[in-house]
Amino acid sequence: MPWNDSLQGFFSPSTITVIGASVKNHWFGNLVHYCRRLGFQGNIYPVNPGAAEVCGLPAVSSIADLPEGLIDFAAVIVRSSLVLETVRALADRNIKNVLLVSSGFSEVEGDGERLQGELVALCRERGVRLMGPNCLGFLNVARGTGAFVGGSVEGEIIPGDIGIVGQSGATSEVLATKMLKKGLGISLFISSGNEAVISFEDCLEYMIGHGETRVVAGFIEGFRDGRRLKEIALEAARRRIPIVVLKVGRSEKGIQAARSHTGAIAGNEMVTGAFLRQYGIIRVETIEELVETAGILSRCPLPAGDGLAVCTLSGGLAGLYADLCASLGIRLPDLSPDSIVALKGALPPFARPGNPLDVTGSGFTTGMERVLRILLEDGNTDIIATLSFPPGPGTEEMLSAHNEYILSQLPSAGKPVIALTFREVSEYARKFYHDRGLYYIEHTRDGFKAIGNLIEYARFQRRFAKRIAGAESS
Amino acid sequence: MPWNDSLQGFFSPSTITVIGASVKNHWFGNLVHYCRRLGFQGNIYPVNPGAAEVCGLPAVSSIADLPEGLIDFAAVIVRSSLVLETVRALADRNIKNVLLVSSGFSEVEGDGERLQGELVALCRERGVRLMGPNCLGFLNVARGTGAFVGGSVEGEIIPGDIGIVGQSGATSEVLATKMLKKGLGISLFISSGNEAVISFEDCLEYMIGHGETRVVAGFIEGFRDGRRLKEIALEAARRRIPIVVLKVGRSEKGIQAARSHTGAIAGNEMVTGAFLRQYGIIRVETIEELVETAGILSRCPLPAGDGLAVCTLSGGLAGLYADLCASLGIRLPDLSPDSIVALKGALPPFARPGNPLDVTGSGFTTGMERVLRILLEDGNTDIIATLSFPPGPGTEEMLSAHNEYILSQLPSAGKPVIALTFREVSEYARKFYHDRGLYYIEHTRDGFKAIGNLIEYARFQRRFAKRIAGAESS
Numbered sequence: 036m037p038w039n040d041s042l043q044g045f046f047s048p049s050t051i052t053v054i055g056a057s058v059k060n061h062w063f064g065n066l067v068h069y070c071r072r073l074g075f076q077g078n079i080y081p082v083n084p085g086a087a088e089v090c091g092l093p094a095v096s097s098i099a100d101l102p103e104g105l106i107d108f109a110a111v112i113v114r115s116s117l118v119l120e121t122v123r124a125l126a127d128r129n130i131k132n133v134l135l136v137s138s139g140f141s142e143v144e145g146d147g148e149r150l151q152g153e154l155v156a157l158c159r160e161r162g163v164r165l166m167g168p169n170c171l172g173f174l175n176v177a178r179g180t181g182a183f184v185g186g187s188v189e190g191e192i193i194p195g196d197i198g199i200v201g202q203s204g205a206t207s208e209v210l211a212t213k214m215l216k217k218g219l220g221i222s223l224f225i226s227s228g229n230e231a232v233i234s235f236e237d238c239l240e241y242m243i244g245h246g247e248t249r250v251v252a253g254f255i256e257g258f259r260d261g262r263r264l265k266e267i268a269l270e271a272a273r274r275r276i277p278i279v280v281l282k283v284g285r286s287e288k289g290i291q292a293a294r295s296h297t298g299a300i301a302g303n304e305m306v307t308g309a310f311l312r313q314y315g316i317i318r319v320e321t322i323e324e325l326v327e328t329a330g331i332l333s334r335c336p337l338p339a340g341d342g343l344a345v346c347t348l349s350g351g352l353a354g355l356y357a358d359l360c361a362s363l364g365i366r367l368p369d370l371s372p373d374s375i376v377a378l379k380g381a382l383p384p385f386a387r388p389g390n391p392l393d394v395t396g397s398g399f400t401t402g403m404e405r406v407l408r409i410l411l412e413d414g415n416t417d418i419i420a421t422l423s424f425p426p427g428p429g430t431e432e433m434l435s436a437h438n439e440y441i442l443s444q445l446p447s448a449g450k451p452v453i454a455l456t457f458r459e460v461s462e463y464a465r466k467f468y469h470d471r472g473l474y475y476i477e478h479t480r481d482g483f484k485a486i487g488n489l490i491e492y493a494r495f496q497r498r499f500a501k502r503i504a505g506a507e508s509s
Numbered sequence: 510m511p512w513n514d515s516l517q518g519f520f521s522p523s524t525i526t527v528i529g530a531s532v533k534n535h536w537f538g539n540l541v542h543y544c545r546r547l548g549f550q551g552n553i554y555p556v557n558p559g560a561a562e563v564c565g566l567p568a569v570s571s572i573a574d575l576p577e578g579l580i581d582f583a584a585v586i587v588r589s590s591l592v593l594e595t596v597r598a599l600a601d602r603n604i605k606n607v608l609l610v611s612s613g614f615s616e617v618e619g620d621g622e623r624l625q626g627e628l629v630a631l632c633r634e635r636g637v638r639l640m641g642p643n644c645l646g647f648l649n650v651a652r653g654t655g656a657f658v659g660g661s662v663e664g665e666i667i668p669g670d671i672g673i674v675g676q677s678g679a680t681s682e683v684l685a686t687k688m689l690k691k692g693l694g695i696s697l698f699i700s701s702g703n704e705a706v707i708s709f710e711d712c713l714e715y716m717i718g719h720g721e722t723r724v725v726a727g728f729i730e731g732f733r734d735g736r737r738l739k740e741i742a743l744e745a746a747r748r749r750i751p752i753v754v755l756k757v758g759r760s761e762k763g764i765q766a767a768r769s770h771t772g773a774i775a776g777n778e779m780v781t782g783a784f785l786r787q788y789g790i791i792r793v794e795t796i797e798e799l800v801e802t803a804g805i806l807s808r809c810p811l812p813a814g815d816g817l818a819v820c821t822l823s824g825g826l827a828g829l830y831a832d833l834c835a836s837l838g839i840r841l842p843d844l845s846p847d848s849i850v851a852l853k854g855a856l857p858p859f860a861r862p863g864n865p866l867d868v869t870g871s872g873f874t875t876g877m878e879r880v881l882r883i884l885l886e887d888g889n890t891d892i893i894a895t896l897s898f899p900p901g902p903g904t905e906e907m908l909s910a911h912n913e914y915i916l917s918q919l920p921s922a923g924k925p926v927i928a929l930t931f932r933e934v935s936e937y938a939r940k941f942y943h944d945r946g947l948y949y950i951e952h953t954r955d956g957f958k959a960i961g962n963l964i965e966y967a968r969f970q971r972r973f974a975k976r977i978a979g980a981e982s983s
Contacts, residue, residue: 142824143859187932203825205870209931216933256828283828286835292828292865320836321954322829350616351677354730354757354766355796361760362794385617391766396679457683458661459690478952480795 042233042241045132045164046175046223048108049077051182052101052130054121055113056081056089062112062136062184064090066172069183072192073174080106098124108132110172110182115139118168119153126161133158134182135167141229142169151231158232170228171204174211177222177247185226188212193469195220197329198248200238202227202256206322210254213326217477218469219333222247234259236267239278243271252329253280254322261310268314272499277332277492279317281325282307315495317488323478327485334474335451337493340417342368343486344410345391347422347455348399353391356420356455359479363487367391368415381405390416404440411448418486423454423475425464442471453486516707516715519606519638520649520697522582523551525656526575526604528595529587530555530563536586536610536658538564540646543657546666547648554580572598582606584646584656589613592642593627600635607632608656609641615703616643625705632706644702645678648685651696651721659700662686667943669694671803672722674712676701676730680796684728687800691951692943693807696721708733710741713752717745726803727754728796735784742788746973751806751966753791755799756781789969791962797952801959808948809925811967814891816842817960818884819865821896821929822873827865830894830929833954837961841865842889855879864890878914885922892960897928897949899938916945927960 051070056063067079067090081089084096095101098121109130111121115137125133140151151168158165166172171185176194187208193215201207207226214221223245225238236259242248251271258264271278284290285304311318319325343365345356360367367390370378378388381402386395394406399422410419423441424434438454445452454468454475468475476482525544530537541553541564555563558570569575572595583604585595589611599607614625625642632639640646645659650668661682667689675681681700688695697719699712710733716722725745732738745752758764759778785792793799817839819830834841841864844852852862855876860869868880873896884893897915898908912928919926928942928949942949950956 139859147859189933201825203823203828205823205931206825206829209826212933254825256825281829283825283832285832288831288835288841288863288865289828291863292824292831292867321833323952323954349677349679350766351675351680351728351730351757352683354677354763355680355755357762357766358757358759359795361762367762385613385621389762389765391762393766457679459663459686478797480797480954 041164042237043245044107045166045233046173046241047178047180048132048182049180050080050106051077051108051110052080052082052098052106053110053112054082054098054125055111056083056094057086058089060112061186065184065186066110066182067092069174069181069188073176073181074179075181077180098128101128106130108134108182110134110136110184112136112184115147115150115168118150119157122154122157122163122165123161126163131161131163133163133165134170134172135165135231136170136172136184137167138169140168140231151229155231163232165232166225167228168231169204171207171226173223173225174221175223176220183224183226188215188224190215193218193220195222195333196247196249197221197333198223198242198251199253200225200227200235200242200251201254202230202235203254204228206254210252210322210325213322214252214329216465217326217330218465219326219330220469230259236260236263239264240267243267243274243276249276250329250332251276251278252325253278254325255280255282256284265314268316272315272496275337275496277315277317279319279325279328279332279488280311281319281322315492315499317492319484319488323481324484327478327481328488331453331474331485331489332492334472335453335489336449337496338417338451338490339449339493341366341490341494342415342417343420343490344368344370344413344416344418345420345455346394346406346410347391348394348396348457350393353393355479356391356483359483363483365483365487365490370410371413371415374409374413377409378406381409399437403437407440407444411444411450411452416450418451418453418490419448420453420455420476420486422457425456425458425460425475426467427461427463442473445473451489455482515638516711517719518581519640519707520647520715521652521654522606522656523654524554524580525551525582525584526554526556526569526572526580527584527586528556528572528599529585530557530568531560532563534586535660539658539660540584540656541566543648543655543662547650547655548653549655551654572602575602580604582608582656584608584610584658586610586658589621589624589642592624593631596628596631596637596639597635600637605635605637607637607639608644608646609639609705610644610646610658611641612643614642614705625703629705637706639706640699641702642705643678645681645700647697647699648695649697650694657698657700662689662698664689667692667694669696669807670721670723671695671807672697672716672725673727674699674701674709674716674725675728676704676709677728678702680728684726684796684799687796688726688803690939691800691804692939693800693804694943704733710734710737713738714741717741717748717750723750724803724806725750725752726799727752728799729754729756730758739784739788742790746789746970749811749970751789751791753793753799753802753806753962754785755793755796789966789973791966793958793962797955798958801952801955802962805927805948805959805963806966808946809927809963810923811970812891812925812964813923813967815840815964815968816889816891817894817964818842818844818887818890818892819894819929820868820880820884821865822868822870822931824867827867829953830865830957833957837957839957839961839964844884845887845889848883848887851883852880855883873911877911881914881918885918885924885926890924892925892927892964893922894927894929894950894960896931899930899932899934899949900941901935901937916947919947925963929956
C-alpha cells in the first residue's frame with residue numbers, strides 16, 4: 036500500500052490552500068466554516084485569479100504565487116476540465132496532499148471515466164495522495180483540523196472515538212449529523228467519493244492503526260479490494276475495533292444506484308454477506324441502525340455471554356420488549372431462583388418477578404438500587420437494559436437518583452448496563468448520558484438491534500480469541 | 510352493548526369529582542394539570558375527609574356532601590379495598606360515569622381477581638359506566654375535556670383526528686407523547702386498563718362512530734370479544750377509518766407479560782394475525798411504527814395503486830431507499846419512457862433518470878417543480894416520496910421554494926406526496942409540516958414501513974369495495 040504511511044500527514048493539514056475558491060459556490064465558505072468549528076489553528080490561502088479576497092481571506096491569483104514551503108494541503112474545487120492541470124501545478128509546488136471535490140469523473144460514463152483514468156495515472160506518476168473526486172472531504176475532530184466542504188453536518192462537533200467513512204457525500208453528512216445529535220463523539224469523519232487514489236480500504240486501515248478510533252462506521256457502495264479488506268478486518272479484530280457497515284446493493288435497484296453513483300461495484304450479495312460475517316464486520320440496514328450500533332460499541336464493554344435482562348415499570352412495555360427480543364433473536368434468560376426470591380423481597384407484593392422484569396410503577400419509586408444489583412449479580416445475565424428517566428433541569432429527585440445509581444454501577448459492573456429511556460430525550464439528557472459514557476436507547480427497535488449487534492460482535496471476538504489461541508498452541 | 514349509547518356522556522364530563530384526592534399522590538395534581546392543558550371549563554370537586562382544600566381547590570369531606578345534580582363524572586383514586594363502597598356511594602348520588610384509577614384487581618391473582626368480579630357485578634346492578642381499574646383515564650382533546658392522571662404525556666396537546674386507545678398506561682403515554690412530538694393531532698386518547706366494564710371494543714366503537722376520529726391507533730394486550738371486534742372493523746372499513754394496532758403477544762415471554770399485566774388473554778398468535786388481516790386491521794411491531802402509520806393515514810389520501818416513486822439528491826440515498834423498499838416489499842416501478850425523456854431534459858447531463866431518481870446535488874438547486882410534475886403525471890406511479898429540506902427560520906430560499914412547491918401540489922395531486930426529510934427536523938419544521946397537513950419521513954425505516962402500510966390499507970379498501978359491490982349486485 037503506497038499511501039498509508041503518509042496518510043497521517045494527509046489527515047492533519049496545518050496550512051491549507053483552496054484552488055477555485057469563490058464566493059459563487061458554497062464550498063469554500065463551508066470549508067472555512069468547518070475549520071472554525073474544528074478550532075483549526077492554521078492559515079487558509081484561497082487561490083482565485085480574479086479576486087483580492089474571498090470570504091474575508093486574502094486571495095492569491097495562482098498556484099505559482101503561493102508562498103514557498105509553507106502549504107501542506109490543497110483542496111481543489113475547480114471544474115473537471117481544469118483538474119489535471121491544477122493537480123500538476125500543485126505537484127510542481129510540492130503540494131502532494133490533495134482533496135478533489137469536483138465531480139464529473141468515473142460517475143459519468145465515457146468522458147468522465149477517461150478523465151479519472153488520466154487523473155489516477157498523473158497521481159501515481161507524481162506521488163500525489165488524492166482524496167476524491169466527487170467527495171466532500173474530512174473532519175479530523177481528534178486533531179482539530181480538516182478540509183470539509185459539505186453544508187449539512189449539523190449540531191455541535193463532539194470529539195470522540197467513532198471513525199466514520201462514507202462513499203456518498205450526502206449520506207455521510209446525514210450519518211455524521213445523526214451521530215452528533217445522539218451525543219456521540221467522532222474521531223475522524225471522511226467522505227471518500229470516487230476513491231480514484233485513496234480508497235475506502237486506505238481510510239479504514241488508517242483508522243484502525245492511528246489509535247484515536249475505537250469503532251468504525253462505514254457507508255459503502257462497493258469495496259475495491261477484498262484481499263486487503265480481509266487483512267484490515269483481521270487487524271481490527273486483533274485490536275478489538277469493531278467495523279460496522281451499511282452497504283448498499285442488497286436489491287437489484289440498489290445495485291444499479293450504486294453503480295451509477297460513485298462507479299463502485301456492489302458485488303455479489305451472498306458472497307459479500309458471508310465475507311463480512313466471517314471477518315466480524317457488522318452489517319446494518321439503515322443509517323439509524325448504524326448510529327446506534329456504533330454508539331453501543333463505543334460506550335459499552337463487550338458482554339461475556341448473550342443473556343439480556345430487561346427491567347421496566349410497565350407490563351405493556353415488558354410485553355413489547357419481549358416480542359421485540361424474540362423477533363430480533365435476543366435471548367432473555369430466566370432469572371436464577373435466588374434472584375426471584377430476592378426480587379420478591381424487594382418489590383411490591385403484586386409484582387411478579389421475571390425477565391423482562393416489570394417492577395410496576397410503584398416499584399420504581401423505591402429500592403431500585405437493590406433490584407438492579409440483583410439483576411447484575413444474577414449468573415444468568417450478561418447485559419442489563421433498565422428503564423431510565425432522561426434527566427432534565429427539572430427532573431424529580433427520585434428519577435435522578437435512579438439515573439445516578441445506574442451510572443455508579445457501570446465501572447464495577449463489568450456487564451454492559453444500558454439505559455432504556457422512558458419519556459423524550461432532551462438535549463440536556465443527551466449531554467448528561469454523553470458526559471457519563473452511558474449508552475441509551477431512544478428508538479426501541481434500533482436500540483434493541485444495536486444490543487443484538489453488540490452480542491453478535493462479542494460472540495465473534497470469543498470465537499476469534501479461540502482461533503488465535505488455537506493457532507498459537509499448535 | 511349496554512354502554513355505548515351513553516359513552517358520549519362518559520367521554521365529555523362537564524363537572525368532575527375526584528374521590529381520594531390528596532397532595533400525597535400525584536394523580537390528583539396530574540388530573541388538574543391536564544384539565545388546564547385541555548382548556549377544561551368545568552369545575553373539579555376533590556373529596557378528601559381530612560382536608561379543606563387540595564392543590565388549591567376547595568375540598569368536600571365525603572361523597573354525601575357533594576352538591577346535588579351538578580356532577581356528571583367521578584374519578585376514583587382510593588385504595589382497592591375502599592373501591593366497592595366508593596362506587597356504591599357514587600351510584601347512590603346518581604354519579605354513574607366512573608374512572609377507576611386504582612390498581613389491585615384482576616392483575617393480582619386470587620384476591621384481586623375476586624375483587625374485580627364483585628366490582629363488575631356491582632356496576633351491572635347499578636348501571637355504572639366504569640373505565641379501569643388500573644388505568645390512567647382519557648384526554649378528549651376534540652372536546653376540551655378529560656380526566657387523565659398520568660404524568661408522562663409531554664409536549665403541546667395538539668387537536669387532530671387520530672384516536673388512541675391503549676390497555677397499558679405507561680405504554681399509552683409513550684405512544685401519545687411520540688404522536689405529539691411528531692406534530693400529529695389527537696382527537697381522543699384513552700388508557701383503558703383492566704377493562705372491567707368499558708372494554709377496548711367499546712372505545713373503538715365509540716371512536717369509529719363519533720365523527721371526530723379518522724384513524725385509530727391501539728396498543729393491545731388482548732381482545733375481549735372477537736365477534737364484536739369483527740363487526741366494528743367492518744363498520745370502520747365502510748367509513749374508511751383505518752385501525753392500526755400494536756398487539757403484544759407475538760412471543761411466549763410477551764404472552765406471559767400481557768397475562769400478568771392487565772389480565773388479558775393474548776390469544777393464539779396465528780389466528781389473531783389472520784383475523785386482523787382479514788378485517789383490514791393494520792398490525793405494527795413498535796410504538797414508533799404505530800405513530801408513523803397513524804400519521805401517514807391521517808395526512809395522506811389512499812393511493813390508487815402500489816407503485817412508489819422516490820426522488821432524492823444523492824446516489825447513496827437512492828441505493829439505500831431501493832434496498833429498504835425491496836426488503837419491505839414496496840414496489841418501485843420503472844418510470845414511463847416519456848418520463849425518462851422529459852427528465853433528461855430537466856436534469857443535469859450526468860444525471861441518469863430512474864426510480865429511485867437521483868437528481869444529483871445540482872439538480873436540486875433548480876427545476877424541481879418540473880421534475881416533481883413529471884413524477885406525478887407518470888401513469889406508473891401512485892405515491893411520490895421526495896426529498897424535502899425541513900424548513901427553519903433561517904432556511905435558504907431555494908429550499909423553502911422547493912418545500913412550498915411540494916405543498917402546492919398536494920391538493921391537485923390526488924396521489925400522496927410525502928416529504929423525505931434531509932437534515933434534522935426541528936420543532937419549527939414539525940409545526941410547518943403539521944400546519945400544511947404534510948406527512949414527512951424522519952426515521953427512514955419507520956417512514957417506509959408506514960408507506961408500506963398505507964399501500965396495504967389502500968389495497969384492502971379496494972378489495973373491500975369490490976366485496977360490497979359484489980354483495981349489492983347479487
